[in-house]
Amino acid sequence: MAEKLSVRNVYKIFGGDVDTALSQLENGETKETIFAETGMTVGVQDANFTVNEGEIFVIMGLSGSGKSTLVRMLNGLIEPSSGEILIDGDDVAKADTNKLRKIRRSKLAMVFQHFALFPHKTVADNVAYGLKVKGVGRSERRERALKALGQVGLRPHADTYTSELSGGMQQRVGLARGLATESDILLMDEPFSALDPLIRRDMQGELLELQRSLQKTIIFITHDLDEALILGDRIAIMKDGRIVQTGTARQIVDEPADDYVAAFTQDIDRARVLTAETAAVEPEALRYGEATVGEALRRMEELDRNALFVTDNGKPVGVVAYRDLVADGHDREAKLADERMCTDFPTVPHGTSLRDLYGFASSGLPIGIVSDEGKLDRVVEARALFGQLATSPEEEQAAAERSGHDPAQGQAATA
C-alpha cells in the first residue's frame, strides 16, 4: 500500500519562546518542568507515523494527550513548531496560505466532535459547503451533496435545517460534508464521542461499511480504546503529547509497549480484538469419499476432539461428531457418506473476531475458518474458544509457571 501521509518529528509548543522549549525538550526535560519553568505548554512532542492509502489510522489518547492538536496540524489549523507533515509528498508544515488552502480543498476533509454544522444552512447546503468553497457550480454542488447524503442515508432530509436533526443524524451530515468533496483523506476528530453509546455503535458500523466501498485514508481521533480497536487498522496511542505505541489492535492488546498502554488494555473486551486465528488449530480434516467411520473415530480419539471436518478437494462438506458415529453403531468399514455428516456446520472468514464466534460455539461443533476460495484453512474448537477468552497473557504465563504445563492445556482445564 502506498504511503499517503507521513508525520516526521513533529513538535507543537504553545507559548512565546518556542526555540528554548525545543532545546529543553532535547535535553530531556519533561513537559511538566518546562511548563513550570517557562509557562509554555508542550502540545505534541516528536510525533512520528505514516498512514497508508485506504487505511483507518486511529490516534487514541485521553484528554490533554495532544491528539486533537496533532490532527489539527495535519490540515494546518494549527501550525507545527517544527517537523514535517507530508501529504503525497507536499509538506503541510511549510506550506504558505495559498498552498495550504489548495491542499485543504483537494486532499483533506474534516469531521468534528461537536459536528460544527452551520445552523443557518440547510442540510444539503452544509454538505455542499466544501464544494461551494472550491467554486463548484450550484447544480453540480446540489447533485454531489445529495449523493453524499445518500451514502449516509439522509437524502430525504436534504432540505431541512440541521437543528431539526438528532445528534446521530447531525454527525452523519458532518460525515457527508466530509465525503462530498471526495478528498482522499478524512480527518475525524472524536466524531462519535458526543453521541449516545448505542448510536455510537451504529455509526462505527456504518463507517466501516462505508469504508469498505470508499477506501478513504481515514485518520480517526478517539479517547475510547474500544472504538480504536474496532475501527483501527492501526492504532497510535498518545500520552502527554507523545506517541507511546503504534501498532495493530492485536499488537496493542497482546504486546503493550509500556505500563500505560497495558493499564489501558487491561479492561478491554478481548473477544473483540482477538481474531479466530488465535484459538485455531490445524483442521486435520477427513477426506470425503475416502475416509471410513473407523478411521474417523480413531483420529478423534488420537487428537482428543469431539468432531472433525470432512473436506472434498479442500472445501468443507460436513462435520462428523464422535457421539453420532458411536451411537449409531455403524459399520466401521463404511465410508463417510452424507447421511452420517452434519452438513449444517459453521464457517467464518479469516479475521473474524472471537466475539462473533460465540453464537456458533453453542452447537458444540468446531468452527471452520475458510479462505476466500472456500478452502478450509483452520478450525476453532468450541472449548478452545472459551479458554482463549478466559485468560489474559499475564495469567497464561503465571499459570504456566505454576503448573509447569503449557498454556494451551491450562486453558482447556479452565474451560
Add this chain to the structure above:
Amino acid sequence: MFSPADIVTIPFGDWVNEFVRGFLVPNFRGFFQTIEVPVEFVMEWLNSFFNWVPMVVFTLVMALIAWRTAGKANAIFAIIALAFVDMIQLWGDTMTTLAMVLTAVVFCAIVGVPVGILAAGSDRFLKVIRPILDIMQTIPSFVYLVPIVMLFGVGSVPGVIATIIFALPPIIRLTNLGIRQVPEDLVEAAESFGSTRWQKLIDVQLPLAMRTIMAGLNQTLMLALSMSVIAALIGAGGLGLVVNTGLGRLDVGRATAGGVGIVIIAIILDRITQGLAERKQVHTTSLWQTLRGFFQSSSSSAKEKQLAEKAG
C-alpha cells in the same frame, strides 16, 4: 492649601483652539466638506422621498413592515401612532427627522460594520479603537458641536454628522462581539475546507453574527433618535427643531408634541429592528431573504419562530 496650579497652569483650552482653528480648519476643511457630499446626497434624497410619499401610503407600509417583523399589535400601534402624529400637525417634521436618523444609521452601518469586522479579526486593532469608542460614547455631544460647525458649517448635514459620531460606537462594538461569538469549531470547519477569509466572513461569520449586529443597529438607531434634539442646535430641522423652538419660547405644549413625535418614531423603529434581530437568529441569511420574509404567509413565519425556539 497647595495646589499644582500655583506653580504651573496649562492653557489647555488655547491649545485646542489653536489645533482646531489653526490646523484642522485651514488644512482639512476641504476634506471634511467632501465627506459631507454623500451624507447630504442620501439625506436630501430620503427627505424628499419621505415628504413625497402620501401619509396614508407611508403609514400602511410601516404597518405592514411592523406586522411582518414584530407582530399584529405593533402594526396597529404604528397606524394609530402615525395618525396621531399627523393630527398634531407634525407629519413633515417627523419625516425630516426620520430621513436624518436613517441617513445617520446608514452611514453608521457603512462605517461601523467593516470597522467591527476588522476589530474582530485583530486584537491589536481592537485595543486601539476601544478607547476611541469609549471617548465617543462618554464625551458630551455639545463638546464636538463647535468643531463640527467650524468644519462643516450649520444645517441638517452637520447635524447628521454629529449624530453619526454619537451613534457609531454600538454597531462597531456589537459587530465585533457578534463575530467573536461565532463558535470556534464552525470557524475551524470553514477553514478546514479551504475557505478564504472572505468566504469565511460572508458565508459563516456574518450570517451567524447577524443577530448581534442587528442588536447593534437597533442601539445605533435609538442613539441617533436621541441625538435629534441636540443636532437641531446646529441647524438641523425636524422634530428636534420643534422641541428647541418650544423650549426657546417656553411653549411647553409644542416642545412636548415634538418630544412625543420622537418617542413614537423610536418605538416603531425599535420594535421593527428588534423583530428583525430575532428573525436573524436561525436561518435567514440575507437582507433579501428578510425582505422576502415580509411577504411570506404568516404560517411560515410562525414555523420559523418555532425553529428558532428549538435552536435556542
